[in-house]
Amino acid sequence: MLGLGPEDWQAIELTFRLCLYTTIILLIIATPIAWWLSSGHSPARVAIQAVVALPLVLPPTVLGFYLLIVLGPRGAVGGTLESLGLHHLAFTFEGILVASVIYSMPFAVQPLTEAFNNLGRRPVEVASSLGANAVDRFLTVILPLTRGGFVVAATLTFAHTLGEFGVILMLGGSIPGETRVLSVLIYDHTEAMNYASAHRLSLLLVIFAFLVLFVVYGITRRFRVARP
Amino acid sequence: MKTKRSLFAAIAACFMVLSPPAAAERLSVAAASDLRYALDDIVALYRETHPGPIPTVIYGSSGKMTTQIIHGAPYDLFFSADIAFPQRLQAAGLAATEPAVYAIGRIVIWSNTLDASELRLPDLATDPRVRRVAIAQPAHAPYGRRAREALQATGVWDAVQPRLVFGENIAHAAQMVESGAANVGIIALSLARFPGLADHPFHLIDDDLHQPLTQGYVITERGRDNEAAWSLVRFMETDAVHRTMERYGFVIPR
Numbered sequence: 001m002l003g004l005g006p007e008d009w010q011a012i013e014l015t016f017r018l019c020l021y022t023t024i025i026l027l028i029i030a031t032p033i034a035w036w037l038s039s040g041h042s043p044a045r046v047a048i049q050a051v052v053a054l055p056l057v058l059p060p061t062v063l064g065f066y067l068l069i070v071l072g073p074r075g076a077v078g079g080t081l082e083s084l085g086l087h088h089l090a091f092t093f094e095g096i097l098v099a100s101v102i103y104s105m106p107f108a109v110q111p112l113t114e115a116f117n118n119l120g121r122r123p124v125e126v127a128s129s130l131g132a133n134a135v136d137r138f139l140t141v142i143l144p145l146t147r148g149g150f151v152v153a154a155t156l157t158f159a160h161t162l163g164e165f166g167v168i169l170m171l172g173g174s175i176p177g178e179t180r181v182l183s184v185l186i187y188d189h190t191e192a193m194n195y196a197s198a199h200r201l202s203l204l205l206v207i208f209a210f211l212v213l214f215v216v217y218g219i220t221r222r223f224r225v226a227r228p
Numbered sequence: 229m230k231t232k233r234s235l236f237a238a239i240a241a242c243f244m245v246l247s248p249p250a251a252a253e254r255l256s257v258a259a260a261s262d263l264r265y266a267l268d269d270i271v272a273l274y275r276e277t278h279p280g281p282i283p284t285v286i287y288g289s290s291g292k293m294t295t296q297i298i299h300g301a302p303y304d305l306f307f308s309a310d311i312a313f314p315q316r317l318q319a320a321g322l323a324a325t326e327p328a329v330y331a332i333g334r335i336v337i338w339s340n341t342l343d344a345s346e347l348r349l350p351d352l353a354t355d356p357r358v359r360r361v362a363i364a365q366p367a368h369a370p371y372g373r374r375a376r377e378a379l380q381a382t383g384v385w386d387a388v389q390p391r392l393v394f395g396e397n398i399a400h401a402a403q404m405v406e407s408g409a410a411n412v413g414i415i416a417l418s419l420a421r422f423p424g425l426a427d428h429p430f431h432l433i434d435d436d437l438h439q440p441l442t443q444g445y446v447i448t449e450r451g452r453d454n455e456a457a458w459s460l461v462r463f464m465e466t467d468a469v470h471r472t473m474e475r476y477g478f479v480i481p482r
Contacts, residue, residue, distance in 0.1 A: 175256065
């Protein structure tokens with residue numbers, strides 16, 4: 001189908017899995033971080049906000065380099081895992097998943113922080129005074145009122161992970177079915193002078209990226225109008 | 229609580245649908261980029277007679293592959309363009325076998341816009357038609373290092389500097405020339421013999437001008453118990469493989 005070979009499909013499946021896991025994990029992690037960031041102006045908050053935004057500014061190679069050192073067999077995290085009889089994380093799917101979560105963090109935290117800022121604390125306080133517990137407050141008040149923020153955070157995280165290249169190349173190598181995601185496979189196809197394959201996958205990504213952004217901007221407009 | 233249920237169901241479904249594929253017995257081979265086409269042919273030959281795990285070959289510069297293995301990359305077997313890198317792995321306790329020579333490589337001047345058979349190393353610095361010269365990164369790619377040595381031995385290394393562009397590995401350097409980004413390259417003979425590039429003439433660089441490209445392989449510590457790694461290594465010693473390697477311009481040590 002589409003003239004794609006088995007290694008292309010393998011990379012598509014792998015990339016999709018990486019993007020999906022990253023998005024799910026980041027929504028879970030980013031929600032409390034964003035809530036905390038949106039609930040005050042202390043210097044600690046400013047510091048954390050800056051740390052979260054670092055991947056926006058740093059070259060991916062910096063992150064890739066440090067992760068390789070830390071997650072590899074001699075690093076703090078990788079070495080600890082090895083001594084526990086587990087496998088270190090460099091050149092594994094789990095490793096690039098960790099990298100993606102860090103790398104795409106600002107794309108999840110920033111839309112959520114903004115959504116929570118716009119929501120303010122009033123609706124939650126009202127719900128609380130009516131006897132709603134924390135879980136109920138989140139699921140019946142915060143989530144429905146900020147769902148636009150969640151959709152934007154999820155789509156942007158997914159799309160940004162799709163576009164990841166430098167970090168994965170450094171930390172993941174190019175291992176089929178494990179770390180050879182679409183961006184890396186395109187690089188590989190080009191190096192092998194396999195331009196037709198590189199072209200097909202690149203075009204696929206251009207179309208997909210456009211659709212994702214189209215959806216994101218569509219949603220942002222809709223929810224801007226529907227804000228309570 | 230409709231929202232709560234559907235949220236949890238969605239998350240659970242995502243994890244269930246996309247569980248990782250089962251780990252089968254595998255053979256991962258790290259290989260120098262000069263082998264990109266020769267080894268693909270050899271693996272195809274190997275598969276005709278060996279039904280076991282299909283070797284997965286990952287290509288890159290020998291130096292980069294060595295760094296990856298030191299940092300724990302899961303390769304069972306490593307074919308380097310310079311035996312010094314497998315020896316480095318051995319010194320680090322990451323090799324299961326003594327590094328062994330499997331071929332000697334050569335470098336050539338190649339171009340698809342100029343007649344490279346007419347070009348000599350000094351021309352790369354002086355000929356006005358030569359605007360950009362691609363070589364592999366000497367820091368970690370053996371072919372790049374040998375290209376630098378040959379240019380130094382000819383006395384034109386300094387003069388050619390402004391024209392040089394560096395590929396991440398030798399296949400990348402070849403691709404830079406093939407795509408027209410550079411108009412001349414010093415690339416591996418094995419790549420110049422690849423059908424896609426072989427239509428254009430090349431000039432074989434005198435191997436007295438550089439250290440030999442002694443290609444060496446090693447089974448890594450990780451591959452020690454992988455029967456398929458030993459099987460592929462034995463296959464590399466067969467006449468069929470030697471013929472393939474020679475077809476790509478490698479010299480087989482006898």
